[in-house]
Amino acid sequence: MNLAVLVSGSGTNLQAILDAEARGELSAKVKLVVSNVAGVKSLERAAQAGVPAEVLPHKGFASREAYDDALVERLRAAGVELVALAGFMRIITPRLLGAFPGRILNIHPSLLPAFPGLHAQRQALEHGAKVTGCTVHFVDEGCDTGAILAQAAVPVLDGDNEASLTARILVEEHRLYPAMLRAVAEGRVSVHGRRVVISSPV
Numbered sequence: 204m205n206l207a208v209l210v211s212g213s214g215t216n217l218q219a220i221l222d223a224e225a226r227g228e229l230s231a232k233v234k235l236v237v238s239n240v241a242g243v244k245s246l247e248r249a250a251q252a253g254v255p256a257e258v259l260p261h262k263g264f265a266s267r268e269a270y271d272d273a274l275v276e277r278l279r280a281a282g283v284e285l286v287a288l289a290g291f292m293r294i295i296t297p298r299l300l301g302a303f304p305g306r307i308l309n310i311h312p313s314l315l316p317a318f319p320g321l322h323a324q325r326q327a328l329e330h331g332a333k334v335t336g337c338t339v340h341f342v343d344e345g346c347d348t349g350a351i352l353a354q355a356a357v358p359v360l361d362g363d364n365e366a367s368l369t370a371r372i373l374v375e376e377h378r379l380y381p382a383m384l385r386a387v388a389e390g391r392v393s394v395h396g397r398r399v400v401i402s403s404p405v
């Protein structure tokens with residue numbers, strides 16, 4: 204299955220996906236990386252892996268819809284079938300969702316529905332949560348509201364700050380996201396309303 208990864212920044216999740224592919228553990232091919240921000244580390248990671256990468260800056264588009272139309276055009280041109288948001292700092296519109304129904308995934312650094320939106324790790328610390336984690340979910344019209352494929356729990360330690368908690372959550376993100384993309388690519392994911400069932404490899 205042909206995969207695109209959409210990014211805006213450092214791309215450690217992109218790296219985990221590329222590494223899984225290189226190990227033969229993705230069952231998908233990363234055909235394209237798109238960043239809405241120029242000069243980010245993600246673009247270096249794509250180049251290093253020999254994956255085509257494009258910068259599609261959001262400035263210059265009259266609306267979110269116009270931006271998403273341009274994005275869909277690029278994804279279609281690359282033969283993309285599955286889309287992974289990996290630190291893509293854009294609200295996406297029904298234009299993109301409609302072009303890839305049930306085929307857009309995101310990873311979020313909390314146990315949703317707790318702490319959606321920006322700065323999820325900071326929210327967990329400010330709330331005094333003892334456990335947080337990460338969630339892989341399908342993307343829908345809402346903000347981090349789509350059906351959940353998988354979650355991993357991470358303890359919040361007494362001495363944590365945002366950086367230390369973020370780093371501990373990322374370890375789990377890098378394991379969980381490629382595994383879930385693989386499950387989708389292998390057709391092992393079935394959706395029943397909001398319940399998502401992942402079957403084991405045979």
Ligand code: GRF
Pocket residue numbers: 212213214215216217289290291310311312337376
């Ligand atoms: C991760 O924490 C991810 O959960 C969130 O954005 C961050 C991206 O990090 N959606 P990276 O660019 O993959 O390092």
